[in-house]
Amino acid sequence: MFQISNDELLTAMELDSRYYGFLDLSDPRNAEINDLIQQTITALQDEIASSHSSNIVKQRDGKHGNSKSNILVKDEHIKENSGQMESDNKDIKFGLANEIAPKGNHQGIEEVDINTYCKLGHLHLLRSEYYEALSAYQKYMRLCEKYWNNHAFIYGLGIVYFEFRCFKWSIKLFQELLYLNPHFTCANEVHLRLGLMLKVNGDFRSALKHLQLALADSSPSTFTDLQVKFQIAHLYEVQNKHKAAKESYEFILNDRNVSLDLKADIYRQLGWMYHCVECLGEKKERESNALRFLQKSIEADPKCGQSLYLLGRCYAGVNKVHDAFLAYRNSVEKSEGNADTWCSIGVLYQQQNQPTDALQAYICAVQLDKEHRSAWTNLGILYESCGQLRDAYACYLNAVKQISKQYKWIN
Template identity: 65%
Template sequence: MDVAIKAFQQVLYIDPGFSRANEVHLRLGLMFKVQSDYESSLKHFQSALIDAGPASFSKLEIRFHVAHLYELQNKHRAAREAYETLLQEQELPNHLRADIQRQLGWMYHTVDSLGEKSYRELTAVQYLQKSIEADPKSGQSLYLLGRCYSALGKVHDAFIAYRNSVDKCEGNADTWCSIGVLYQQQNQPIDALQAYICAVQYDKGHTAAWTNLGILYETCNQPRDALACYMNATRGSNKPVNPNLAPRIKFLQQQLANAPMPSVTKPRQLMSIEEAWNLPVTTDMRPATTPSASSPTSPGTNSDRTSTSTSSKCRFYITSSRTKQA
């Protein structure tokens, strides 16, 4: 990429009046953005914005990138203003409207400076719902909506959003990790295990899923499996590692080294990580209510029925699967 950047910069230096200078600025803006050089990226996008020459991105799309750069630079108020101004454009295409509303929704959910928490959470949900209306196929917006519902304690709504996200984009490890968190919070360790395994099978370097899986195993008094998960959480990921992992790993290593050999094998609450890893990756889920004595219902029937109580267990029954990829 550095070679391409130098080549494009040479074009602008040698011929400032180049007929496709607008496209060159656009390409440089994109490449600098990928390299996290946001100031340089912003400079080139702004140059592309004022250039009347032809380019592969519309002016509205370029303005979206400018707003997103403000967001990446933590200039949240400038980003919000730029996004909201874009939403007022009559000719804004639906896919771009959905992207803008998704960004605004997640900003309101995560940025404290944008207002009081209850207001921000409500606004976040509203923007994400509008994003889904503009682009019903967006698994990412559904996933983020689930995160917002989860933060609000709306467990049932969160599960439904996650389920719909999986329907749109089954291989999203983040969604499966969040499903695992909800199951764990609902005290459903076996279901949580299955969800976390799905997450790490889709993304073997998913630090959060491996960490949460380790916590789950520790909670179930399976330190050897917990240690294996924590070790995996520290490998092969560009995401920051939880600083508490290192002392936790050291503690478990010492505990296992000093533990006497058990004379009788105790029953385990969860299957081992090796056994769980061999489970097929789930590709289809549907919620079902827990059958009552007066209404015997198997998981294979009444697929449209869901519990409306957030205090009841929200179980996703597996209806199909495929072999995980190596």
């Protein structure tokens, strides 16, 4: 068992979810604090396990033999039994009714401070151990009658759901947090994440409001003002406000403090906009600009497989087949798990009357992403052109299933 001094324990206990993103535990300079956090996690887990063992012994001795104690001991072994939970609990407001147990006098766990579970959640979160953080936070929520007064807890759980892309629950938690405490220490982090999630959900007006609030907040942040401005520019782009997006992207590029990574992202977005958006000029001029910006993106970040993939798409669009293949090949080398690239390679092979190579490329695409609608559709077309109608039908059926899934998700 690790021995932790009182000073070290106090240091670890001061850490909570608000340090998430600010404290980089992968940095060798933070190796000492990372070790301390791991030791504290182990110590807290040992404390909980020791308490559970003691309670079991007491129950065997008949000191805690009532049925309520038995239920709680089972609950404290992290066996979440939704059948034993009350559906009318007032905390259903977070959409987490299946994870909240009845409150009351928790006999059998009095030796363990309820806040221990919240602290465990914070420490696991700082180490990016999201499953462990979720488990600890949920236990704290079940046991604490007024958990909504713990704003660091609400923030931490919201971050966990954000990382798991459970946007519905994350949005509810973050909105509740801002209602309870509009001046929360990490309010700017909350506004940014709300903006990103609402953008994905198509609530563009609310997304813009939160991104602008994040930009206006001068508190310490894990993101730069230029990164927020990039998200606002991208918000204009997904709304098809292409001229506003183009102007916003170019404005960021003119800033002397723009990083190479952000330059690469902006050049990629501009390049693809020129390729796709007719209102940005004549086709020949647009294609030239698209190639130029995508090449600049690759120069800024040579390891970006997405820019190489889009460059290949642009070359294919102007019938530069050899250059397209080279770009796709480089993209695969940088990011092997890209189903879009393999699908595009298949299309290119199919256009060059190389059905066997096209088949292999499409199969790679659907193996990487079984829900890739375009790959299933093109594979069906390939099979149909070869007279393999049964296989073509199966591929089309898979493509239709993905369309149905997407429709249900949107609605």
